[in-house]
Amino acid sequence: MDERIKKTILSLQRNNMAGYFVQDREELLLLLAKLIQPGETVGCGDSATLEETGVFDFIRNGRYTFYDKHKSDLTREEKRAIYLRNFDADTFLTGTNAVTVDGKLFNIDGNGSRVAPMLYGPKQVIVVVGINKLTDSTQDAIDRTRQVAAPMDAKRLCKDTPCTKLGRCIDCRHPQRICNDFVLIAGQFVKDRIKVIIVNQALGY
Template sequence: MDEKIKNVIYNLQQNNMAGYFVGNKNELIDLLTTLINPGDTVGCGDSVTLESTGVFDFLRNGNYVFYDKHRPNLTAEEKRKIYLSNFSADTFITGTNAVTADGKLFNIDGNGSRVAPILYGSKQVIVVVGINKLVNTVEDAILRTRQIAAPLDAKRLGKKTPCTSLGRCIDCRHKQRICNDFVLITGQFVKNRIKVIIINEPFGF
């Protein structure tokens, strides 16, 4: 673990959030087995990082009650029920768009279903982040999310927003815009409710 990551973890702790460091996705899964109890209810946010690290498969195949929003053929109402269930989950697990050097989390969301349980409800929130998401300042976090993450995510979701063809954000007002909720988390009342796991590899957008 280099000094930059040590500093991020220290500052997360200063902001009443826990910080962890793992070398790869196998170590990530090992750590999750210690943080999530058998039989727990687990919700999730939409995340390329969780998909590519095998976290979704781990939850589907483990001894957990997994609120799996990625099941095929879910109706809009079924998805809404899952989103609401996430507020009462024992654990909500998600990625994040950026983590600043001073231990803050920044996210942009489309409908709020990912950021809302991070803010309130779930007893425990686990945030999984690749080293590519570590930035120096809040301004860097916003720039990174708007100009790198959001256009790639909009393209992944099949949106027709300008950023999918331009490859950059122009602060559009398109009806399919996914940049609706800008959320900066600077700390927590409940110590270690939010746990941030940094993987020593790049993952996600």
């Protein structure tokens, strides 16, 4: 673990969030098995990181009640019902757009269904993040999210926004804009409710 990661974990702890470091997917899944107890209800946010690391399949195949929003045949109403159940989940799993070395989490969201349970509701929130998401300041986190993560995510979602063609954000007002909620989590009232697992790999956007 290099000094930058150590500093980030210590900063998270000072902000009442737990920090962990793992080398790879195998260590990540072993840690998740310790943090999430059998029989728990588990919700999730959209996350390329969780998909890449096999976390979704790990939960689907485990002894958990998974509020799985990724089924292809879900109606809009069924998805909304899952989003609302996430608030009462034992564990909410998500990625994040950026983590600052002073222990803050920054995210941009389209409809708030990912960031809202991070802020309130689930008993614990587990955030999985690759080392490519570590930034030196809040402004760097915002810039990274707007200019790197958001255009790539908009392209993944097949949006027709300018960023999908330009590869950068121009602060558009397009009706399909996904940059609607800008959320900085600087700390927690409940100690270790948010747990951040840093994986020693580049993951997600």
